Amino acid sequence: MKPRVLDILKRLIGFDTVSSESNLALIEYVRELLASKGIESLIVKDETGRKANLFASTGPKEQQGILLSGHTDVVPVAGQAWTVPPFEATVKDGRVYGRGTCDMKGFIALAIDAMLDAAELNLTRPLQLALSYDEEIGCVGVRRLIDVLDMATLRPFLCVIGEPTQMQFAVGHKGKSSYRTYCRGQEAHSSLAPRAINAIHLASDFISVLRDSQKRVEQQGQRDEGYDIPYSTVHIGRIDGGKALNIVPNLCTLEFEFRNLPQDDPDLLLSELRERAEALVREARQVSGVADIEIEVMNEYPALDTHPSVEAVRLLHNFAAAGTEHIKVSFGTEGGLFANRLNVPVVVCGPGSIEQAHKPDEFIDDSQMLAGERFLHSLLASLKQ
Secondary structure (H helix, E strand, O other): OOHHHHHHHHHHHOOOOEOOOOOHHHHHHHHHHHHOOOOOEEEEEOOOOOOEEEEEEEOOOOOOOEEEEEEOOEOOOOOOOOOOOOOOOEEEOOEEEOOOHHHHHHHHHHHHHHHHHHOOOOEOOOEEEEEEOOOOOOOOOHHHHHHHHOOOOOOOOEEEEOOOOOOOEEEEEOEEEEEEEEEEOOOEEHHHHHHOOOHHHHHHHHHHHHHHHHHHHHHHOOOOOOOOOOOOEEEEEEEEEOOOOOEEOOEEEEEEEEEEOOOOOHHHHHHHHHHHHHHHHHHHOOOOOOOEEEEEEEEEEOOEEOOOOOHHHHHHOOOOOOOOOEEEEOOOOOHHHHHHHHOOOEEEOOOOOHHHOOOOOOEEEHHHHHHHHHHHHHHHHHOEO
């Protein structure tokens, strides 16, 4: 890869931007780098002032731009068996190791490099850069940036989300909604358990409802064979309840998620689950009036479904390597938010493999970075006057 790209990537990896930490040092580094070429940046901070999005544009202001977008936060390294320093780039055997190399600081390094090159050219369209925070905890931070872009006169012509796809064009991904459920019972001495409502039992009944919903969705719901799992999925990931063995528990909480195909409506599923939960509660209240099941939405982001025939997507094929295909990915991205809120065509395309993401000794192959360089170089060449 280009020496400048490697230098930028090393600097990016050196910032510990685990979602629980501030990303301001990284954002300031990028802002100064862009400013060195005369590119101004818009900084959109969170309510605490500890984290920020960045938006920058270079080229004619009266035209719709091509937006390169990435998240700056990374997942934690605690408890993982790293053999190299996670926040220090290690270059060996044709790879760069470090937290975030493929997810997704490798793409960000390429995008920054492209912006620096673009600043020295006369462009027919702007090239733009968006960097966000807190993507790894539910695409949280980018929403503030989208609120600002929503007020702009011109929307981007195309948004490229640089998540790792091995440089294939992902035009679809599932949406995700996560929920926390409070199952409430009545305490009692365990020797008198039948006279009380066991919150764990109530939670178990609700889990049966969730598993029934999964079976119905799998057998009767929408299908899209473009996905590894061709239907929407219901998954229970956490459960907690009880204080002592000899106390009937009065509270049990569980967390579950719904990963939906673009054709499936998560609000419809939630409505059905609440109806079935109410039926469980009515039965439980025959024993105790305090019985209850409350479902709250923790987080949600929409699915992505970009049609390959869209003009902006067809344009990208002019810069794609031979063998580039349209794919659909199981993991979520910020792409659905850009598409839904801004009505912008979105393609997910970036170097590296999702198989390497979130693991110890995360890495990106030099060959993937080179492929990303060629793609963005061709894209930039097409924007020259």
